[in-house]
Amino acid sequence: MQPATKSVLVYDYTLRIFHWMFAGSLTGALGLALLADEHSRLFSWHMLLGIIAGFMLLLRLVLGFVGSKYARFSRMPVRPSQIIAYARGLFEGGARRYVGHNPGSALAALAMFLTVPLLLATGLVAGREPWEDVHGFLGYALLSLIGLHLAGLAWHTVQHRENIAAAMVSGRKVGLPNEAISSAHPGWAVACVIGVSAWIGGLLSNHDAAGAKVRVPLTGLTIELGKNEGGEPKREKEKRKHRDGHER
Numbered sequence: 001m002q003p004a005t006k007s008v009l010v011y012d013y014t015l016r017i018f019h020w021m022f023a024g025s026l027t028g029a030l031g032l033a034l035l036a037d038e039h040s041r042l043f044s045w046h047m048l049l050g051i052i053a054g055f056m057l058l059l060r061l062v063l064g065f066v067g068s069k070y071a072r073f074s075r076m077p078v079r080p081s082q083i084i085a086y087a088r089g090l091f092e093g094g095a096r097r098y099v100g101h102n103p104g105s106a107l108a109a110l111a112m113f114l115t116v117p118l119l120l121a122t123g124l125v126a127g128r129e130p131w132e133d134v135h136g137f138l139g140y141a142l143l144s145l146i147g148l149h150l151a152g153l154a155w156h157t158v159q160h161r162e163n164i165a166a167a168m169v170s171g172r173k174v175g176l177p178n179e180a181i182s183s184a185h186p187g188w189a190v191a192c193v194i195g196v197s198a199w200i201g202g203l204l205s206n207h208d209a210a211g212a213k214v215r216v217p218l219t220g221l222t223i224e225l226g227k228n229e230g231g232e233p234k235r236e237k238e239k240r241k242h243r244d245g246h247e248r
Contacts, residue, residue: 007174008172008175009181010179011068012071012188015070015071016168016171018059019168021056021196026053029050030143032045032049033139047214048204050119051120051214052200054116054117057117059196060113069100070181076109077098077103078103078110086103086104087103090104099179102152102156108148112145112146119139119142171184
């Protein structure tokens with residue numbers, strides 16, 4: 001006789017916190033890229049949020065190796081046979097239900113994890129051809145991945161009658177007792193929140209709004225937050241042109 005399924009703990013506090021902080025910083029960065037004028041002071045927050053998203057991704061990658069069971073990359077069902085079987089099930093209406101990531105969400109997550117570092121790298125040199133166009137293309141590619149991910153969440157909710165998005169809040173999904181993780185690890189979550197908050201606080205305190213630059217904590221790296229053209233921040237270039245015009 002099969003054990004009865006019930007609500008079991010799948011995602012610990014740390015994974016849930018990082019998930020929402022990563023999603024929030026990405027949403028803010030993408031929203032500002034689409035809505036804010038690229039030469040306004042507000043646009044510097046597009047880059048600041050992108051840097052925060054990159055930091056959160058770095059920590060998520062650490063969790064992928066040493067985190068709880070369903071946070072680990074080794075648990076992601078991305079073998080070709082698993083992907084093919086899952087895709088076939090989608091079309092036939094009988095896709096297997098996974099307690100952790102399913103092949104679709106796992107592929108979407110890995111694709112985002114690859115796209116975000118490329119976005120950060122090209123964003124640092126945006127304004128120099130051809131990197132500005134590449135950065136824009138990657139931004140829309142990331143938006144497409146997020147759209148596909150949300151569509152997959154909606155499909156799962158309808159197909160399996162389970163609000164999968166709520167699972168990343170409560171940490172619980174329907175499963176067998178032996179599929180649950182042993183603990184939500186609140187101690188690790190508190191330590192990580194303190195560390196992340198300190199890092200973000202350091203980043204914001206090192207933000208020079210007037211000079212449109214920021215020094216990234218723990219790296220010694222200073223990043224220009226203005227749009228670069230030939231190595232010179234665009235805001236400074238415009239000021240120099242204005243001064244030159246008056247001098248003439």
